[in-house]
Amino acid sequence: MATLDHYLLLSAVLFTIGTAGVFLRRNLITILLAIEIMLNAVNLTFIAYGRFLGAVDGQIIVFFVMTVAAAEAAVGLAIVIAMFRHRGSLNPEAFRTLKG
Amino acid sequence: MTGDSSMLLWIPLLPFLGFLVNAALGRRLSRGASGGVACTAILASFAVSATVSWPFLFGAPAGAVDQRLYTWIQVGDFVATFALRVDALTALMILIVTGIGSLIHIYSTAYMHEERESEYARYFSYLNLFAAFMLLLVLGANFLMMFVGWEGVGLCSYLLIGFWYTKPAASNAGKKAFIVNRIGDVGFILGVLLAFRHFGTIDFQEIAAALGPVAPDSQFGVVSLIALLLFVGATGKSAQIPLYVWLPDAMEGPTPVSALIHAATMVTAGVYLIGRNAVLFSHAPDVLVIVALVGTATALMAGTIGLVQHDIKRVLAYSTVSQLGYMFLAMGVGAFGAGIFHLYTHAFFKALLFLGSGAVIHALGGEQDMRRMGGLKHALPVTYWTFLVGALAIAGVPLLSGFFSKDEILFRAFQSGHTWLWTVGVLTSLLTATYMFRVVFLTFHGTSRAGTPAAPDVLVADGAHGPSHAGAGHAHLHDAPPAMALALLVLAVGSVAAGYVGVPHALGGDNRIEAYLAPAFGAGSSEADGVEAGTPETPGEAADEHGATLELGLMGVSVLAALGGIGLAAFFFLTRREAAARAAARFAGLHRILLNKYYVDELYDTAVVTPLVAVSRHALWRGVDAGFIDGSVNGVGTIVRQGAAALRQVQTGSVRAYAAGLLLGAVMILGYYLWR
Numbered sequence: 001m002a003t004l005d006h007y008l009l010l011s012a013v014l015f016t017i018g019t020a021g022v023f024l025r026r027n028l029i030t031i032l033l034a035i036e037i038m039l040n041a042v043n044l045t046f047i048a049y050g051r052f053l054g055a056v057d058g059q060i061i062v063f064f065v066m067t068v069a070a071a072e073a074a075v076g077l078a079i080v081i082a083m084f085r086h087r088g089s090l091n092p093e094a095f096r097t098l099k100g
Numbered sequence: 101m102t103g104d105s106s107m108l109l110w111i112p113l114l115p116f117l118g119f120l121v122n123a124a125l126g127r128r129l130s131r132g133a134s135g136g137v138a139c140t141a142i143l144a145s146f147a148v149s150a151t152v153s154w155p156f157l158f159g160a161p162a163g164a165v166d167q168r169l170y171t172w173i174q175v176g177d178f179v180a181t182f183a184l185r186v187d188a189l190t191a192l193m194i195l196i197v198t199g200i201g202s203l204i205h206i207y208s209t210a211y212m213h214e215e216r217e218s219e220y221a222r223y224f225s226y227l228n229l230f231a232a233f234m235l236l237l238v239l240g241a242n243f244l245m246m247f248v249g250w251e252g253v254g255l256c257s258y259l260l261i262g263f264w265y266t267k268p269a270a271s272n273a274g275k276k277a278f279i280v281n282r283i284g285d286v287g288f289i290l291g292v293l294l295a296f297r298h299f300g301t302i303d304f305q306e307i308a309a310a311l312g313p314v315a316p317d318s319q320f321g322v323v324s325l326i327a328l329l330l331f332v333g334a335t336g337k338s339a340q341i342p343l344y345v346w347l348p349d350a351m352e353g354p355t356p357v358s359a360l361i362h363a364a365t366m367v368t369a370g371v372y373l374i375g376r377n378a379v380l381f382s383h384a385p386d387v388l389v390i391v392a393l394v395g396t397a398t399a400l401m402a403g404t405i406g407l408v409q410h411d412i413k414r415v416l417a418y419s420t421v422s423q424l425g426y427m428f429l430a431m432g433v434g435a436f437g438a439g440i441f442h443l444y445t446h447a448f449f450k451a452l453l454f455l456g457s458g459a460v461i462h463a464l465g466g467e468q469d470m471r472r473m474g475g476l477k478h479a480l481p482v483t484y485w486t487f488l489v490g491a492l493a494i495a496g497v498p499l500l501s502g503f504f505s506k507d508e509i510l511f512r513a514f515q516s517g518h519t520w521l522w523t524v525g526v527l528t529s530l531l532t533a534t535y536m537f538r539v540v541f542l543t544f545h546g547t548s549r550a551g552t553p554a555a556p557d558v559l560v561a562d563g564a565h566g567p568s569h570a571g572a573g574h575a576h577l578h579d580a581p582p583a584m585a586l587a588l589l590v591l592a593v594g595s596v597a598a599g600y601v602g603v604p605h606a607l608g609g610d611n612r613i614e615a616y617l618a619p620a621f622g623a624g625s626s627e628a629d630g631v632e633a634g635t636p637e638t639p640g641e642a643a644d645e646h647g648a649t650l651e652l653g654l655m656g657v658s659v660l661a662a663l664g665g666i667g668l669a670a671f672f673f674l675t676r677r678e679a680a681a682r683a684a685a686r687f688a689g690l691h692r693i694l695l696n697k698y699y700v701d702e703l704y705d706t707a708v709v710t711p712l713v714a715v716s717r718h719a720l721w722r723g724v725d726a727g728f729i730d731g732s733v734n735g736v737g738t739i740v741r742q743g744a745a746a747l748r749q750v751q752t753g754s755v756r757a758y759a760a761g762l763l764l765g766a767v768m769i770l771g772y773y774l775w776r
Contacts (some may be wrong), residue, residue, distance in 0.1 A: 020765065022756070022759055023759070023760065038611055092754070092755045092756055093754060093756075095753075095755065096752070096753035096754055097753060098751065098753040099751060099752055099753030099754075100747075100748035100749070100750070100751030100752075100753070
């Protein structure tokens with residue numbers, strides 16, 4: 001029987017994987033994917049709590065998160081394509097022009 | 101209590117309007133127009149002055165006439181009204197300023213005619229402004245009004261002395277005059293502030309009234325301190341030791357300006373200041389002694405310097421310093437009337453002498469060195485005869501104006517018990533006659549030395565007559581043009597006749613000027629004040645028999661001194677020219693000291709100017725300004741810049757670093773809430 005703890009643990013693992021992906025991967029598209037994983041880890045937490053507490057709020061917020069994630073993916077990918085056209089690279093370390 | 105007080109304002113206002121016209125429109129006016137405006141303004145002012153003064157001169161002895169225009173400043177107890185006042189003293193002063201001033205204006209129309217039109221208008225605008233400020237100075241009813249005029253004439257002297265501002269010597273002389281005057285002004289300001297603190301008012305009449313019932317300072321008290329500070333101001337304006345150094349340098353200005361400064365305006369301000377505050381000074385006997393000593397010392401010192409100078413205007417400048425010394429001597433022995441009398445006669449003959457020397461310089465195309473003059477008697481007859489009259493008058497030859505006034509001073513000095521001062525005065529009188537006739541003989545007699553190359557020890561900048569006069573068109577000698585001759589002749593008549601208002605009792609006169617001026621020096625010149633008009637030192641009655649004999653005896657001595665001085669000059673500079681050179685060689689050391697003016701300029705340079713410049717440069721400029729002020733401003737900048745350089749390291753430009761920052765921040769906030 002899967003309890004709330006199992007869901008939260010899974011969510012934490014997914015969030016950590018996503019965070020590690022953001023920091024360790026050297027491809028902007030992969031980083032975007034990692035961010036998606038982080039978002040979905042959070043979504044899982046919301047759903048789990050919603051179920052656990054018997055409230056519908058968690059599910060509502062998840063819809064919002066999914067909407068924002070969709071928009072973010074669209075804008076993010078567009079920016080990535082623009083940056084690639086500009087620099088010919090997808091390595092985030094190639095974009096350090098704003099160094100102080 | 102006669103006279104129309106509403107006219108007073110016009111006296112300074114008319115020249116001021118003349119100044120405005122010439123200053124605003126001068127560039128568009130022809131020479132005739134700008135000269136005409138200036139002369140009309142000052143002549144109109146003279147006419148108003150004459151109208152205002154008429155009741156004082158020819159009516160019954162009157163008090164003062166006030167014109168209060170408005171309250172200028174009112175702060176707490178301090179009230180300064182914009183008020184003009186005429187009394188006997190001021191009536192005389194405005195007549196001198198506008199009268200002599202008018203003649204100088206007229207003379208200038210010819211003297212300056214070679215200037216460009218805009219320069220010509222500039223010159224006349226300054227001249228008008230000078231007269232306006234001087235009139236404000238003598239008309240002001242309180243210290244603040246006087247101060248406005250006082251500073252105004254200082255400004256105008258700077259502008260006019262430095263008139264040929266492209267010449268470094270002239271602009272330096274202007275600056276020197278201004279700065280030295282400022283040093284005296286500090287004393288004046290402090291004196292006025294102290295007077296307000298002590299009396300609660302700055303009105304001359306009210307101060308005199310407040311002092312009326314008070315006994316003179318037996319020791320050096322507050323009143324003495326006020327008088328001393330005012331006297332410091334007077335030494336600046338009136339060129340007394342130690343602040344006389346600006347006046348000889350002021351010769352860099354156009355010659356009519358020298359006449360204006362020396363005769364009608366500016367230098368008389370200090371004497372007037374003491375005369376105006378006669379009651380105050382009478383209450384400070386210690387200061388009066390200082391005044392007399394300074395005056396006498398100045399008279400002697402300037403007289404000796406004047407004896408050896410080569411520049412004709414410089415001799416006259418030192419003679420002014422010397423004559424001003426006489427006036428201060430008179431003031432110092434309490435003979436205020438005699439001092440003002442000498443001021444009045446001196447205005448005539450000094451203006452005459454300066455304008456005469458101007459005519460000589462004009463004729464010679466800018467030559468001021470007497471070693472290159474000589475034999476001008478026949479070429480310049482008008483100038484010669486008028487100059488001679490002026491020289492006789494200043495030397496104190498009997499029956500001319502200088503004789504009466506100078507003798508009155510010497511008599512009063514002797515009478516007051518200052519025998520030593522009298523002795524020095526007589527000696528100076530001999531010097532006066534000698535150096536004046538040295539000028540006369542070197543300039544007008546003998547043979548012409550024009551074109552002689554300058555001796556190597558020439559101390560003054562030659563060709564100081566301005567760039568325009570040095571040009572061509574002046575190759576031939578010509579006597580004074582009509583406008584200049586007119587001024588010279590009027591002044592010559594004045595130099596002879598002016599003294600007859602003050603014929604002493606001993607010679608059967610009634611010394612009218614003394615009685616005339618007495619109310620102005622009294623405790624309260626207005627009867628309305630209810631203070632008795634006590635005149636501390638003025639002899640109301642005719643001198644007794646003994647006094648008359650004494651006066652005649654002293655008169656004889658000074659006449660001998662004057663004639664002796666002329667004789668000495670005739671011996672050394674007319675008949676036995678080589679004797680003068682021999683004497684100079686014999687006393688080479690003394691001669692050099694005199695020629696270098698006792699090295700006072702050098703002394704001031706070493707003792708005051710150089711240390712001041714050093715302190716300013718090293719402590720104030722490099723230390724305070726560059727070190728502290730710039731340092732703090734730059735320091736703030738440096739701190740910001742270095743702080744920013746450190747903080748900038750945070751801005752790596754790496755997206756992942758920012759993300760790490762975000763994560764770290766989120767974890768920290770979360771941690772805080774979880775573990776607090």
